[in-house]
Amino acid sequence: MIILSAENISKTFKGLKALDSVSFQVEEGEVYGIIGPNGSGKTTLINCITGFIRHEKGKVFFRDKNITKLPPHKIARMGITRTFQIMRPYFSLPAYKNLVIPLWGPRARKLGGWRGGGKHGDRDTVAIDILEEIGFERDSRVPYKLASTLPTGYLKRLELARCIAMRPEVILCDEIFSGLSVGEIGGLIPLLEKLKLEGVTIIMVEHRLRELFKVADRVMALQFGEKIAEGKPYDVIEDSRVREAYLGSDEV
Amino acid sequence: MKRSERVDRGINVRSEGIYAISSLKEILYLAGPRMALVLILFLLPVVLDSVPYWKRVVNIMLVYSLLAISFDFLANYVGLVCLGCSFFVGVGGYTSAILNSYLHVPIYLSIPLASVLGAVICTLLLLPCLWLRGVYFAIITLMYPLLLTRVIEALNIFGGTNGISGIESLPGNDLENYIIIVVMLAILFGLRRFVNQDIGLVMRGVKDNDQSIRASGINVTWIKTQAVFIASLIGCFAGSYLVHLYIWAGLSLFALDFSIIPIAAVTIGGSGFLIGAVVGSFILVPLSEFLRFFGSFRIVIYCVVLTLFIVFKSEGIMMYISRRYHQFERWVDV
Numbered sequence: 024m025i026i027l028s029a030e031n032i033s034k035t036f037k038g039l040k041a042l043d044s045v046s047f048q049v050e051e052g053e054v055y056g057i058i059g060p061n062g063s064g065k066t067t068l069i070n071c072i073t074g075f076i077r078h079e080k081g082k083v084f085f086r087d088k089n090i091t092k093l094p095p096h097k098i099a100r101m102g103i104t105r106t107f108q109i110m111r112p113y114f115s116l117p118a119y120k121n122l123v124i125p126l127w128g129p130r131a132r133k134l135g136g137w138r139g140g141g142k143h144g145d146r147d148t149v150a151i152d153i154l155e156e157i158g159f160e161r162d163s164r165v166p167y168k169l170a171s172t173l174p175t176g177y178l179k180r181l182e183l184a185r186c187i188a189m190r191p192e193v194i195l196c197d198e199i200f201s202g203l204s205v206g207e208i209g210g211l212i213p214l215l216e217k218l219k220l221e222g223v224t225i226i227m228v229e230h231r232l233r234e235l236f237k238v239a240d241r242v243m244a245l246q247f248g249e250k251i252a253e254g255k256p257y258d259v260i261e262d263s264r265v266r267e268a269y270l271g272s273d274e275v
Numbered sequence: 276m277k278r279s280e281r282v283d284r285g286i287n288v289r290s291e292g293i294y295a296i297s298s299l300k301e302i303l304y305l306a307g308p309r310m311a312l313v314l315i316l317f318l319l320p321v322v323l324d325s326v327p328y329w330k331r332v333v334n335i336m337l338v339y340s341l342l343a344i345s346f347d348f349l350a351n352y353v354g355l356v357c358l359g360c361s362f363f364v365g366v367g368g369y370t371s372a373i374l375n376s377y378l379h380v381p382i383y384l385s386i387p388l389a390s391v392l393g394a395v396i397c398t399l400l401l402l403p404c405l406w407l408r409g410v411y412f413a414i415i416t417l418m419y420p421l422l423l424t425r426v427i428e429a430l431n432i433f434g435g436t437n438g439i440s441g442i443e444s445l446p447g448n449d450l451e452n453y454i455i456i457v458v459m460l461a462i463l464f465g466l467r468r469f470v471n472q473d474i475g476l477v478m479r480g481v482k483d484n485d486q487s488i489r490a491s492g493i494n495v496t497w498i499k500t501q502a503v504f505i506a507s508l509i510g511c512f513a514g515s516y517l518v519h520l521y522i523w524a525g526l527s528l529f530a531l532d533f534s535i536i537p538i539a540a541v542t543i544g545g546s547g548f549l550i551g552a553v554v555g556s557f558i559l560v561p562l563s564e565f566l567r568f569f570g571s572f573r574i575v576i577y578c579v580v581l582t583l584f585i586v587f588k589s590e591g592i593m594m595y596i597s598r599r600y601h602q603f604e605r606w607v608d609v
């Protein structure tokens with residue numbers, strides 16, 4: 024069953040075509056990768072789907088519901104969550120309090136957050152549980168440290184944790200692997216697979232193709248805001264246009 | 276060589292979560308400052324009984340404390356810098372005056388009613404600006420009191436430049452003091468409790484970054500609306516109290532003083548504590564009374580004091596005191 028579908032999304036920034044009639048459909052429970060060189064419009068696509076910026080043309084459907092014109096918080100409430108490429112934690116709060124906020128949000132309060140927790144004001148403990156799941160050492164002081172003192176690796180994972188806290192149906196990850204060590208990525212991949220088993224649909228914008236291809240079922244390639252290929256990961260990477268787009272960069 | 280070192284006092288009250296309180300000493304350590312504040316405030320009217328002028332000053336001091344709390348709350352817990360506290364004072368004051376003088380609502384109803392009604396009016400008027408950020412919101416709030424002043428003047432409504440008189444005065448001398456003392460303490464402690472709850476956390480999140488709040492499915496404008504309502508409720512109460520204290524409401528309720536002094540008070544008291552706002556007002560308002568002896572030179576001295584303060588103790592008094600309270604310094608050999 025198709026859970027998310029984007030139809031002909033176009034977005035122009037002052038004459039610059041960031042997205043040119045991009046369409047794609049994601050199956051429920053699938054891991055869907057989006058690749059493309061820098062500036063090809065991947066982040067913009069996520070912003071359009073989640074309502075953070077308005078696109079001029081095109082429609083977005085979640086299941087059969089048209090969510091094109093909805094504000095971001097309403098889209099998030101439906102279970103479509105996202106991470107930010109430039110991490111946006113609450114710097115002045117301790118790491119675990121960062122998760123109390125999504126657990127306080129209307130979605131988690133109504134349905135229960137991660138694994139149904141956080142419904143009855145037990146948000147602090149649920150927050151610590153999530154942090155442990157995502158690789159913050161429970162018995163260390165890390166979960167209690169101010170977000171402003173945490174290194175990038177932790178902040179990236181905190182972004183993902185914020186999504187998980189909301190008991191998402193769809194997670195759109197914007198380059199969550201970049202800035203992480205190979206070891207840290209190795210820790211995240213089982214988590215992503217576990218989420219997939221639990222039925223969460225994951226859309227991953229990613230530069231680290233090798234790691235992405237370990238988890239992705241299908242991949243789409245963007246270049247200059249246009250979709251140039253879609254299919255099984257290793258088929259897409261064999262595509263001549265994709266090779267051309269990545270030519271000269273050593274990321275493949 | 277020696278250098279100073281800061282050491283936490285034995286009682287670890289600053290960790291979050293559960294406190295392990297075992298002895299009376301520790302309870303005193305924790306509750307002491309709070310009890311001292313309550314005690315001092317309740318004793319002030321008794322001590323100053325022979326000098327009614329200074330009893331008045333105490334009232335004004337508390338009015339400014341409320342405004343400073345309101346500013347501190349919005350600026351440091353929600354990230355909305357409101358340069359127009361006098362907007363709240365004016366709206367609350369005029370509402371109370373209209374209710375009491377024109378519609379003959381008795382004082383014990385007009386103050387609470389004006390606080391709530393005024394807060395609703397302020398919130399509705401600020402609603403279109405809530406999506407603005409940083410300096411843009413600040414500028415708009417600075418304009419609002421000016422705008423309302425001109426509207427009242429130009430349309431000659433609500434007594435025009437003469438203001439509204441014939442307002443019921445506050446009952447008895449001591450009660451007049453204790454009303455504002457009790458309300459100030461209730462708001463101070465209530466708000467401190469509020470900001471530490473999860474909703475307070477969300478508000479601080481709005482200050483940190485509202486994008487993540489949106490991504491968490493929370494309506495930022497709605498959160499800001501609630502915060503502005505709370506702040507204007509406090510400000511409108513202050514305005515309404517003032518009107519009944521002076522038994523007159525006029526354009527001076529929108530005066531710049533009500534916007535600037537609270538900000539100065541928060542600056543010297545220490546921002547982001549709420550109690551710092553109170554401490555700052557307790558210093559600034561009496562200071563400005565003392566300086567009356569200097570006539571028009573007063574503003575100069577006032578400004579110099581403020582500047583010195585900001586330069587040499589920019590962390591604010593409360594930060595300094597609480598550090599001294601929770602830690603001690605000692606000299607160690609290096």
Ligand SMILES: Nc1ncnc2c1ncn2[C@@H]1O[C@H](COP(=O)(O)OP(=O)(O)O)[C@@H](O)[C@H]1O
Nearest residue numbers: 036039041059060061062063064065066067068
């Ligand atoms: N807010 C914006 N204003 C103007 N141009 C933008 C904005 N956001 C993105 N762009 C432009 O749109 C293009 C796509 O950007 P982006 O989606 O961030 O690419 P990617 O995430 O694939 O690296 C880039 O050329 C970028 O400069």
Ligand SMILES: [Mg+2]
Nearest residue numbers: 065066067108
């Ligand atoms: Mg990007």
